[in-house]
Amino acid sequence: MGRGRITGLAVSDVRFPTSLSRHGSDAMHPDPDYSAAYVTIETDAPDGLRGYGLTFTLGKGTEVVVSAVYVLAAHVVNKDLDEIIGDFRGFYRQLTSDGQLRWIGPEKGAVHLASAAILNAIWDLWAKQEGKPLWKLLVDMDPKQLLSCIDFRYITDALTEEEAYTILQNGLLGKKEREEQMLKCGYPAYTTSCAWLGYPDDQLKQLCSEALNNGWTRFKVKVGADLQDDMRRCRLVREMIGPENMLMLDANQRWEVDEAIDWVTKLAAFKPLWIEEPTSPDDILGHAKIAKALSPLGIGVATGEQCHNRVIFKQLLQARALSYVQVDSCRLGSVNENLSVLLMAKKFQIPVCPHAGGVGLCELVQHLIIFDYISVSGTLENRMCEYVDHLHEHFKYPVVIMNASYMPPQAAGYSTEMKEDSARKYQFPEGEVWQKLLSDHSATKIS
Ligand SMILES: [Mg+2]
Numbered sequence: 001m002g003r004g005r006i007t008g009l010a011v012s013d014v015r016f017p018t019s020l021s022r023h024g025s026d027a028m029h030p031d032p033d034y035s036a037a038y039v040t041i042e043t044d045a046p047d048g049l050r051g052y053g054l055t056f057t058l059g060k061g062t063e064v065v066v067s068a069v070y071v072l073a074a075h076v077v078n079k080d081l082d083e084i085i086g087d088f089r090g091f092y093r094q095l096t097s098d099g100q101l102r103w104i105g106p107e108k109g110a111v112h113l114a115s116a117a118i119l120n121a122i123w124d125l126w127a128k129q130e131g132k133p134l135w136k137l138l139v140d141m142d143p144k145q146l147l148s149c150i151d152f153r154y155i156t157d158a159l160t161e162e163e164a165y166t167i168l169q170n171g172l173l174g175k176k177e178r179e180e181q182m183l184k185c186g187y188p189a190y191t192t193s194c195a196w197l198g199y200p201d202d203q204l205k206q207l208c209s210e211a212l213n214n215g216w217t218r219f220k221v222k223v224g225a226d227l228q229d230d231m232r233r234c235r236l237v238r239e240m241i242g243p244e245n246m247l248m249l250d251a252n253q254r255w256e257v258d259e260a261i262d263w264v265t266k267l268a269a270f271k272p273l274w275i276e277e278p279t280s281p282d283d284i285l286g287h288a289k290i291a292k293a294l295s296p297l298g299i300g301v302a303t304g305e306q307c308h309n310r311v312i313f314k315q316l317l318q319a320r321a322l323s324y325v326q327v328d329s330c331r332l333g334s335v336n337e338n339l340s341v342l343l344m345a346k347k348f349q350i351p352v353c354p355h356a357g358g359v360g361l362c363e364l365v366q367h368l369i370i371f372d373y374i375s376v377s378g379t380l381e382n383r384m385c386e387y388v389d390h391l392h393e394h395f396k397y398p399v400v401i402m403n404a405s406y407m408p409p410q411a412a413g414y415s416t417e418m419k420e421d422s423a424r425k426y427q428f429p430e431g432e433v434w435q436k437l438l439s440d441h442s443a444t445k446i447s
Pocket residue numbers: 250252276277305
């Protein structure tokens with residue numbers, strides 16, 4: 001179990017000026033600066049290990065999440081790590097159910113993102129103390145202990161603890177072979193890096209061609225701003241990748257429900273596997289209507305990167321409103337809440353294809369999906385994890401992609417730790433990168 005008492009929690013606002021090159025641009029977020037509220041926790045244990053955690057933001061607003069982390073810190077500092085992980089369910093509930101703070105949540109928005117950053121740091125520290133990468137810590141955990149990390153409140157009508165136990169027990173069969181397979185071949189990925197909405201056609205073509213040369217076979221295109229543009233770009237990508245490779249579309253919540261059905265029907269000729277976030281992430285019945293209308297065209301609905309919590313996922317699953325569950329390592333309440341969604345997805349037989357990209361999301365979520373394959377789903381059918389090729393150089397243990405697959409991380413922890421130099425340089429607004437950008441008149445627009 002855990003060692004030491006948590007003696008300090010620090011949080012910083014780290015922003016990367018990605019809007020300058022339109023990386024990450026889509027129909028609703030034309031100029032994101034990929035950012036993070038970045039948490040560090042330390043203990044008085046003689047090992048000197050620290051836990052690092054983050055949650056992903058788009059620039060402005062990171063300071064709000066940072067403030068929320070400071071408010072939540074009172075629930076963490078001066079606690080023994082053992083006390084936290086010995087009753088992780090209780091601690092998760094304490095953190096997310098503060099009698100005053102929950103009014104500005106509960107379990108949603110900035111306060112939930114802040115909880116995720118803190119919990120991610122705790123998981124990182126725990127895995128480091130155990131000397132294992134997080135996926136391996138989870139894989140080696142007894143089913144009962146895994147379940148003791150999950151808050152089942154509000155989901156027992158869809159998944160009881162007993163059902164979850166049975167799923168994990170069944171997952172023990174063939175586990176060793178699946179772990180060996182992961183270590184050998186990795187977890188299949190798809191790329192979103194080729195077709196951000198703000199990229200001109202020439203850049204898109206060049207990136208597709210490079211990706212094909214590097215072995216990528218699954219591609220996602222951002223759509224939703226202009227139908228004619230979408231048709232041109234989808235045609236271009238489909239011609240580049242050929243009929244045999246996979247194409248996914250992502251509208252980032254741009255449409256009304258009926259508009260989504262019409263628009264995607266017009267793009268059906270390009271044979272997309274899914275339409276991602278067609279409308280408001282809160283509109284469960286809207287997603288269900290879209291899913292039903294597009295099903296005869298062979299197009300599924302994917303969503304999750306802005307689903308607040310396990311309750312929204314529960315309802316999407318119950319309403320048959322999605323065909324692909326896109327969990328996010330920093331939107332949900334860390335590993336604890338993601339475990340509950342992985343188990344619900346297994347019960348409802350809906351594949352999990354995690355959301356990644358941003359800054360650090362690939363580093364984190366690879367642990368969850370590798371665990372999912374080894375211990376929960378047991379299959380790779382219809383499954384893949386998003387990959388975006390930005391900002392990995394700022395992490396101490398960056399993702400390793402081979403043959404368009406995530407290779408299981410080897411270093412102990414949750415791969416959350418940034419290089420010290422990067423965290424310092426990109427700190428907002430004091431870091432040297434921002435000092436320079438903000439003093440440049442042309443760049444002030446982006447802050
Ligand atoms: Mg998306």
